Amino acid sequence: MDKTAVRNAATVIVLRDRHDDPSILMGQRGASAAxxxxxxxxxxxxxxAEDAQVPLATPLPAVCHDRLADDAPDGLQHALAAAAIRELWEETGLILGRPGTWPGDVPEDWQQFAATGHLPAADRLQFVFRALTPPGRPRRFDARFFLVDAAHIRTDIDDFTHACDELSHLQWIKLRDARSFDLPFITEVVLAEVESRVATEDPPASVPYFRNSDEASLFLRLRGHPMPETD
Known part of the structure; x- marks a missing residue:
């Protein structure tokens, strides 16, 4: 695999106590991470690849599905939502899903999730930011950031015992204190968007897109293209 190729990616921002003293869930990447x-x-x-075939108990909100279609391959929304839920499970042990039985064979990367008796559920994910890694980095990702309220997590939000070891020091960080940690630049930018979303639980009408290409770095807005109504 060409490690310099741009890969689609999904990131999950879990927000806790949003109307009181909000916190976000973060962890630290290893010193040897590329x-x-x-x-x-x-x-x-x-x-x-298997994320596109994973059954979702509930789909993404329509407005988020629409925004994800902007400047993206057709039909990618399902895979992005599934990847967000899988990565949340793998890296934190938290479940965003609904009780249910999986039809047919379960993909290998989803077997532990399925063993909990849940199907992934995407209806509470809110697409809030998109960022393309600049050229010249050892890895490049076209990352979509999803915000979800911790109230919709099915498991104990303080129990990380099922998390893999990719992130260490998993913890709830007060939103007001997050910038005191060693953060990537893009995470600091995303935090500003999260802060603007705390007071409302509705998905955004448009989504910021920080697009870094060989030609330029641009801040764009994804506004979507509504599907025509059918009889």
Missing amino acids: FMPNKFVFPGGAVD
Whole structure:
């Protein structure tokens, strides 16, 4: 695999106590990680081929599905939502899903999730930011950031015993204190968007897109293209 190729990715920002003293869930990447070593980040990672075939108990909100279609391959929304839920499970042990039985064979990367008796549920994910890693980095990702309220997590939000070891020092960080941690630049930018979303639980009408290409770095807005109504 060409490690310099751009890979689609999904990142999850879990927000706790949003109307009181909000916190976000973050962990620290290892010192030997090829991408953003030692940095505190949100759970997330690249989309796997099998994510597109994973059954969702509930779909993404329509407005988020629409925004994800902007400047993207057709039909990628399902895989991005599934990847977000899988990465949240793998890196934190938290479940965003609904009780249910999986039809047919379960993909290998989803077997532990399925063993909990849940199907992934995407209706509470809110697409809030998109960022393309600049050229010249050891890894490049076209990352979509999803915000979800901790109230919709099915498991104990303080129990990380089922998390893999990709992120260490998993913890709830007060939103007001997050910038005191060693963060990637793009995470600091995303934090500003999260702060603007705390007071409302509705998905955003448009989504910021920080696009870094060989030609330029641009801040764009994804506004979507509504599907025509059918009889």
